[in-house]
Amino acid sequence: MAKELFFIIIGSVFVNNFVFSRFLGQCPFLGVSSKTETAVGMGMATTFVLTMTAVAAYFIQNYILVPYGLADFLQIVSFILVIASLVQLVEMVILKISPALYNAFGIYLPLITTNCIVMGVALLIPQYNYNLIKSVTLGLGAGLGFTLALALMSGIREEMEFHDVPEALKGPAIVFITAGLLSMIFLGFSGLVPLG
Amino acid sequence: MANSILTSILSMGGLGLALGGGLAIAFKKLAVEADPREAAIVEALPGANCGACGYPGCGGLAKAILEGKAPVNACSVGGAKVAAKIAEIMGISGVEGAEDKKIARVLCQGGKSKAKQKSDYHGVMTCKAASMVNAGPRACSFACIGFGDCAKVCAFGAITMGEDGLPIIDEEKCTGCGLCVKTCPKMVIALTSSKQEVHVRCRATMKGKDTRAVCSVGCIACKQCEKVCPFDAIHVVDNVAVIDYEKCRNCMLCVEKCPTKTITSKFPTRKKAVIIEEKCIGCTLCAKNCPVNAITGEVKKVHAVNQELCIGCGICLEKCRKDAIKMVREGQEKIGDCRECAASN
Numbered sequence: 001m002a003k004e005l006f007f008i009i010i011g012s013v014f015v016n017n018f019v020f021s022r023f024l025g026q027c028p029f030l031g032v033s034s035k036t037e038t039a040v041g042m043g044m045a046t047t048f049v050l051t052m053t054a055v056a057a058y059f060i061q062n063y064i065l066v067p068y069g070l071a072d073f074l075q076i077v078s079f080i081l082v083i084a085s086l087v088q089l090v091e092m093v094i095l096k097i098s099p100a101l102y103n104a105f106g107i108y109l110p111l112i113t114t115n116c117i118v119m120g121v122a123l124l125i126p127q128y129n130y131n132l133i134k135s136v137t138l139g140l141g142a143g144l145g146f147t148l149a150l151a152l153m154s155g156i157r158e159e160m161e162f163h164d165v166p167e168a169l170k171g172p173a174i175v176f177i178t179a180g181l182l183s184m185i186f187l188g189f190s191g192l193v194p195l196g
Numbered sequence: 197m198a199n200s201i202l203t204s205i206l207s208m209g210g211l212g213l214a215l216g217g218g219l220a221i222a223f224k225k226l227a228v229e230a231d232p233r234e235a236a237i238v239e240a241l242p243g244a245n246c247g248a249c250g251y252p253g254c255g256g257l258a259k260a261i262l263e264g265k266a267p268v269n270a271c272s273v274g275g276a277k278v279a280a281k282i283a284e285i286m287g288i289s290g291v292e293g294a295e296d297k298k299i300a301r302v303l304c305q306g307g308k309s310k311a312k313q314k315s316d317y318h319g320v321m322t323c324k325a326a327s328m329v330n331a332g333p334r335a336c337s338f339a340c341i342g343f344g345d346c347a348k349v350c351a352f353g354a355i356t357m358g359e360d361g362l363p364i365i366d367e368e369k370c371t372g373c374g375l376c377v378k379t380c381p382k383m384v385i386a387l388t389s390s391k392q393e394v395h396v397r398c399r400a401t402m403k404g405k406d407t408r409a410v411c412s413v414g415c416i417a418c419k420q421c422e423k424v425c426p427f428d429a430i431h432v433v434d435n436v437a438v439i440d441y442e443k444c445r446n447c448m449l450c451v452e453k454c455p456t457k458t459i460t461s462k463f464p465t466r467k468k469a470v471i472i473e474e475k476c477i478g479c480t481l482c483a484k485n486c487p488v489n490a491i492t493g494e495v496k497k498v499h500a501v502n503q504e505l506c507i508g509c510g511i512c513l514e515k516c517r518k519d520a521i522k523m524v525r526e527g528q529e530k531i532g533d534c535r536e537c538a539a540s541n
Binding site for chain 1: 200203204208211215218219222223
């Protein structure tokens with residue numbers, strides 16, 4: 001069991017990194033990666049929401065959708081519903097418990113609702129037939145992978161500020177190229193652990 | 197089929213109801229009590245959401261004031277009145293309004309009659325659009341275009357377009373919010389202190405000869421103002437005179453000297469120092485500090501100001517410890533439109 005969980009973590013952080021190999025969550029990956037500080041903050045917030053979503057998705061799938069035979073056509077709708085309410089709830093809880101943390105997250109917290117990694121994880125859990133612990137691990141791993149991707153990208157982008165980028169490639173162009181190169185680097189991890 | 201529709205509706209409805217209800221309860225239970233003072237401060241602020249304070253709208257400023265990040269007098273638009281109200285809400289007393297009210301000034305006098313046109317413009321009648329075509333229709337590329345973008349953007353109705361095609365700013369209505377400053381594509385509007393009376397009304401950085409060729413009231417960088425200023429407050433930088441408002445004392449020497457009438461003052465005549473004889477104890481402090489030696493008198497005897505020499509800088513007023521000096525201006529009436537005062541000089 002422990003070995004499997006370890007594989008899931010390594011698999012979702014490195015081998016099947018949600019940003020670099022599955023190409024999910026490109027919007028925050030490119031949008032929030034200009035400063036390391038905010039990038040890591042966004043990563044942490046997303047990790048938190050992902051873990052919560054994994055739990056919720058597991059219960060919805062196995063106790064509502066499958067027993068009533070609705071999994072084929074109501075999966076996405078119900079997951080959207082759950083994710084949106086979850087983010088709202090998380091926002092309220094954080095505001096109550098720690099206003100400082102709430103201010104640090106700022107606008108990123110509600111933005112996570114539309115992050116497709118969250119949806120991706122929710123949809124992958126029933127596909128892989130994971131149990132509760134494995135689902136949580138997948139959510140956590142996906143979040144850590146996303147944080148890693150954001151931290152790497154923001155580090156590179158901060159460094160890039162000081163370098164002479166060709167005129168034609170300035171702005172988003174060089175960022176896309178960098179993202180592609182990073183993605184290829186992560187391809188090197190493939191085969192490290194068995195998929196799934 | 198009907199069964200699956202029913203279960204779908206029931207399960208989704210139930211899920212939505214449960215989540216919605218849960219959120220509603222959570223909202224009640226977890227509600228963070230908003231400070232009632234915030235709403236009160238928002239109420240007290242002018243509500244123009246102009247952003248002159250540097251915060252996103254009046255709500256943003258109210259929050260910053262509550263958190264102590266902004267002073268209670270941060271709203272330059274509301275001035276002393278609003279500051280007093282907010283101070284009351286915050287329980288702070290003895291706070292004065294934003295002491296230095298800023299007023300927008302038009303730093304160009306190149307109206308239709310003064311500045312040459314290089315082309316006729318028939319496009320979209322906004323300054324922004326016109327400024328994109330060959331740097332505007334005026335021959336001077338620094339000149340006011342005169343289509344009134346500033347007048348349109350002013351939320352307080354303080355800007356009207358004069359007959360000569362230059363904006364006229366109503367100093368009473370101007371709140372110093374800076375919207376016009378941001379809007380002007382030629383950047384000929386600037387915010388300066390309401391106490392500042394003397395301004396260089398030209399921003400053209402061309403060589404003096406080139407400026408002269410396109411505008412009769414442009415700064416030709418002759419440096420006469422620089423030489424005449426007793427306070428080292430005006431300097432020609434990049435072919436245009438610039439006043440250091442920290443040093444300027446509104447003595448108007450440069451206004452009188454300026455050959456092109458580029459430098460203007462709010463008043464046609466300067467104020468003069470007058471010694472109140474009953475209060476003067478003859479301490480000689482004023483005489484020692486006068487930059488033009490206009491004050492004479494013996495120790496322990498009443499001093500006198502030579503009205504011919506006095507430039508009205510007000511240094512003696514500040515130095516006098518007995519409040520024995522007042523500043524008096526001949527013809528106290530203010531000139532509303534600065535182009536007239538340029539003509540009357």
